[in-house]
Amino acid sequence: GSGSSGSAIRGTKDSLRVAVAQEPSDWNYLRNPSTTIRQLLLLNVLEPLLDKKEDGSLTPLLAESYTMSDAGTVYTFKIRKAVFSNGAEVTADDVVYSLEQAKNTKLQDVAGRLKAVKQIAKVDDHTVRVTLSKPSQAFLDAMSTDSGIVIPKGSAGSLTKTPVGSGPYIFSAWKNGVEVDFVRNDKYWGDKPELRTITWRWIDDVTTAINALRAGDVDMIGAFWGKKEQIDSVARTAGFTKQVIPGSEMVYLSLNADDPSFKDERVRQAIAYSLDRKGWIDGTTGSGQPTCVFVNPPNQPWKSDKCPYPYNPEKAKQLLTASGKQGMTLRYTALAGTQNGVAIITQGLERAGFKVQAQYLDWPTYLDRVLTRGQYQITHISGPQPIDTWTCPGWFTHDCYPEMDNLLAQADRALDRTQWADLRREAVEKDAERAYLIPAWTSSVTSLLKVGIAGSKPFSANSELDMRKVHWTTS
Amino acid sequence: MLEISDLCVAIGPHRILSVEKFQIDPGQRVGLVGESGSGKTMMATSIAGLLPDEASVQGSIRLDGSELIGRSDRERAKVRGSEIGMIFQDPLKALNPLMRIGRQVAEAVRIRSSLTRREAGRRVLELLEQVQLPEPAQLARRYPHQLSGGQRQRAMIAMAIARNPRLLIADEPTTALDVTVQQGILELLLDLSRQHGMALLFITHDLGVVRAVSDRIAVMYGGRLVESGPVREVIHHPRHRYTEALIAASPASTRLTEASALLGVPFQTIAGTVPAAGEFPSGCRFRNRCTHAVEACAVEPAATEAGDDHLYRCWNPAIRTGAEAHELHR
């Protein structure tokens, strides 16, 4: 795109304007599970103790180093010399405070990973000791996620509007409904980022976002939420490019185990066999990795190629016929906006001999009805939750069985990360066979950007849009 | 002063007006009568150049010898107001409801004149006074709906005479008014005409009104002039059978003081109704309603003179000669 508007800002080397979809209602990562909060804040503004590499291994971040006791129940973190954006020094008190907050929050995503934590204690000004009730790989892993974020002591209250952290960027101004501005943190302890400002602009509408990009109103669309063709059309345009990285969100079908029609495993299997994962991806975002097992984020060491129910319409039909339930009506409850996905799944189901009745709900209603009350028969959704979320009572799937729980618990207690990975693999494979929770694919995170922007991280472990190394190459 | 010859107005397929000859002398007051749809308004609007777009006009209308037909709207607009003034039937509708009376009169005063606002204001008051409106200054600030019917009509007259036109056309100016109010307006028009030597074309369907204001009368039927002449002459000695029937049917022909004697006596009537445009018979247009129609009436009657500028178009007139008429009248 060309045009004369805003030429004063555009093209300068140290600022970036990024379009993002959903404005979060607030920024309190301890209370609000919004992905956007993690996308924008994690690593950029708020730093956890550890960082995760592409292969899933952990490296120190705000913690300079850490040690684990032989029994795997005591972790000691040495805190780096760093300051928060409000000028205060990062101390062990802040870490204790932050971890306590995370452990005690009602948000299961954040608190759940810290279940094993028994005690968090300050050793000295820059040392913190965490004592676990049992060995837990989940705990260590959590230190690289939002559960391990460190904020100034007592600042949880102000997280909603003005989050303060020790990251390379400072959360400077939130213009509600319009945009939020980050500016470079000149007191950052590590390598200072090259960008001086990042402006995140909310644009709900895909086309609007693309138009804004083409017209030069923004430089980049972060975590693009549109269709393949749009991505391709932008990427084909001179001056623009795309960047696709594996994302941490998993797309899956869920059958309500409370529903008697699903007691017959042939019905569940028929549904699973009828699922055209490739078609689903192509018909929706166009980028993503089909998967039959529940592995997320994708950079985990327990990947599995196992697929108990690959797409097989014939088999689906046979199984349904065998179960004697041909022509049964499935009440499909879906989130508004996922119509294309439902259309594709429906076509598969109908070929197998089901009838489908779709109902679309907006997010709060969906939350209330499906996720909280479990009033549905079949649904699909995507999210960053790991398989542990489905341990008894099985969340909204209501599928509770001890085998997986045991395997996961065992894994968590493993002192060795290989063993941990093996056990988890076993667990997700087992779960895939049950076909209550039917994994479909992991979504990719695509960003559309102007040529000349470089330095993005090639993976995303916790939905984060890591801007630490992003910079303009030319201008 | 005004001369119309072979004027022919058509709208769509129908010839609505065809007038062979009609004239008004300076200072003369002519009454134009006829039933509804006889073409009176057409005649007036042709003279003023206010015919609807869709009308097609042929013939000639001359004002002081200069031809008006065929001129552009702009040029005819120059004549309107300054040479020819015009007032209309319903004074409420004919006034702009959103504009104060004073401004509407001032508009008439100031068009194509170099008067300043103040001078115009003075002239407005003068005019309002001239048409005998009470408290002109205060009245000028009112809106049309705040005036009575008679006052509105007077305001209309003030506009029409603002630039001392030589001819004033009044199209049924009193039809919507009460008789007592009508009386005032008629007297005012008479006065103005006499004082300024202004010619008056007074249109009405009421013979009594014509009788009250004009010296000459022209009777129309079906878009034709059927009879014209001095008022007294025509009313007392109508020639055309239509004129005769019209006078007889008019309640105004009853002498009020003798009314009780006539109580319950039927009015004389004209059989049938005026046909719609295009449904008139050939020849004399009145012949299918005429009780005196003869064979000759199938042919368009020629204009016949009955002396003293009295013209009529009838093959079987009510009175044949002046002498006979004289006798009859006595």
Next chain:
Amino acid sequence: MSYIVETKHLSFRYRTAPAPSLVDVDLGIEPGTTLGLVGESGSGKSTLIRVMCGLIPVAPGAVRYQDRDVVDWLQQDGRTFRRQNQLVFQNPASSFDPRMTMATALAEPVKALEQRTPTTSELVSRLEQVGLNAGVLNRHPHQLSGGQVQRVAIARALLVGPQLLYADEPTSSLDVSVQAQVLNLLMELRRTLGLTLVVVSHDLALVSRVCDRVAVMLSGAIVEAGPTAEVLREPKAPYTQQLLAAAELVSLSQEDANQ
């Protein structure tokens, strides 16, 4: 009392009107007579007859029809009252529903008041009475001339056999030639049917030939009433005198004053 209808201290004001439209009106009409109601526009003529035939509720004052209060009539025996009191309006064109044929329109009062559908021959005989023929039955109001519609309106009023016929300016929107026809018709009906007639008009000359009594109204009040000849000969109220002078000016028979 030999009045067929009588008003007593009738006053009335429209809810939205700035001034009262009727002020203490006392008026009696003897059966078989014709009353002319004259007065300037807005003097309350239409209002008065509306009140008299029960279309507007009265207060204060009363209207008595055949020695019985009209309110009482309407409550007890509204149909009979309406049958006996009929109206003819000023504007023939608007007094008929443009969507109804004359046959339907004529049948309406009979259906409403007598609960039966009149036969075609019944309608035709009424039409002949007003000088029309069966040809008009299938027409809509706009397909008839003003005079014809006014005749149908009179026929419609007559179909239910009224005792009293109110005619509100029945000729003011008609041409002179047609006006005479309608007036003649009314006079003839009065004679043949013995109707009591109330004719509203602003034309004194007209009233003088049609009505045996006249009432003059001004601003809602009756300023003068009496036998027509008397009122015309010796008008007492100044307003009546004014009216007469105005009528005199436009009289055809008058000698030439302006010459």
Next chain:
Amino acid sequence: MRWLLLRSLVLLAASALAGSVVVFLLLRLLGGDVATVILGRTATPQSLAELRSQLGLDRPGIVQYFTWLGDLVRGNLGQSYAAGYDISQQIQSRLGVTVALALGSMAVSSVVSVAAGSYAALQARKVRGAFVDLLTQLGMAVPTFWAGLVLVIIVSIHLGWLPASGYVPWSQDPGQTIRSLTLPVAALSIHVTAVLTRYVKSAMLDVLGQPYLRTAMAKGRTLPMAVLVHGVRNASVSIVTVGTLMLGGLLAGTVVIENVFNLPGLGSLLVSAIKGREALVVQSVAFVIVLMVLTLNFLMDIAYGVLDPRIRDAEKRGTNVE
């Protein structure tokens, strides 16, 4: 007159309140509440109950409504539950956008439609008039959001003249504000202009048949001048009435257009507040929108009186005018 004004104002407030009650009741129909939204996927019944009591959502509806009403009267609507932004401030800042959109397109379409409508009326029997009619019909047939999309494709993407989306506040750069509002206003104006043009034409035709125009011509005016001096104002009286009728539709249009152009107006605030079950915000925004429409209505009523002295007089007497 003053009493009349007071009466109208009271009526206005009453209507707006009635509207807010309706909205309040409607909100109770919605599934889920702000607590479900805040706690998201992993909420538990206990945590929900706790949060609800913390936010005061467990109080009876009546209490909640009157608390809100009290806040409204005090002019401080408090903060949104989840985001914690100041509601009054938020509404204020967004009101500007919506009002600019609505008034902008009202202004544009008034001007264009008066010109086009008068032209069509004067040329009613000619081909040129018919052409305007056809354009009008097309304008009425095109969905507003579609027009917006097409404008973006042509003007922003292909020609690159104007921004495709977004909004720059007045305080920041008025020039940019105008640029950012140009396309939305244009898109919004198409339908409104078309409809208004029809009305103007019909009102003008009506005026053209009025005797007072003939009177003006009899004074010596030419037809165009007579129309200009006497016709336009008379026609505008009936157009104002229509304008009132169209306001509701216009505001609806802004919601859609805000969506197409991603403008931070009241419409998008409302949509996001509904999505987030921010009852307080929804209620307040709805109240403001209703109040806005009614106020504009009220102003139009006044304009009507100013334009037409007959109305003024009738109102003085408290009568209906027909």
Next chain:
Amino acid sequence: MSNDRRSARHNLTPSLVAGAALLVLFLGAGLVSFVWTPHDPGEINVANRLAPMGSSGHLLGTDDLGRDVLSMIMAGARTSLLVGGVSTIAAIIPGVLFGLLIAGSRSTLQSLFSRITDVGVALPGLLLALVLATAIGPGNTTSIVAIMTWFIPVSTRVTIGPARQVLALDFVEAAFAYGRSKRFVLFRHVLPNIGPLILAQTSVMFASAILIEAALSYLGVGAQPPTVSWGSMLNEAQSFLGVSDSLIVVPGVAIAITVLGFNFLSDGLRALLDPQLQTKEVAA
């Protein structure tokens, strides 16, 4: 003026013919779609997605799921027909009824009711639709209920004025004078006389209903799959600007043609049926 009208009475005006022709197209598409469409409008064929206009077997191309656009347009006509028809009729009947009753009521009540309908007219119906859609879920029912609630006060208001005009005519008083009740007069005299106006209004409303339905579906609160709607087609197509412009063009044109048809029809009807009663432009 009245002569003009009278002569136009039995003329088929160009508007009427054009309107009727366009609507035959629309109704035809909608009705035929019940028994036949070139393809099943819901049939997905991801392999053949975004086929351009004129490709073999797909006259108007295919959408992002490979569905046949022509079939979807036909099926979409059905939705427009259903939502437009039901909501308009469901609004016009009570609306006109209220209008008649209000026009016939006493003047104090009248001004009160008029005020209420004024408020009703002023309220942005889309707000209601949005809230409603969240409350009862998006779908055709939501569109219908929202459009209906939007249109009821509009049709009430449009009825009141002309009804009062008719009520002021002499034949109404004549009917009272020969003993007809107010109800009879309202339904047998007033209603038939404002009938043509209402018919024209219905046609205009139908057109607006189609526009509103499209807007609602576009915003995602209207028709939901598998129901096809032109508005939701546009919503989906919006993602393919610059990729497959025909997806934007085709439903937009379909909407415009249909709305144009109804508006023309309304004009034509008014010219054809209008009696002496002077009818003004009607709003929606």
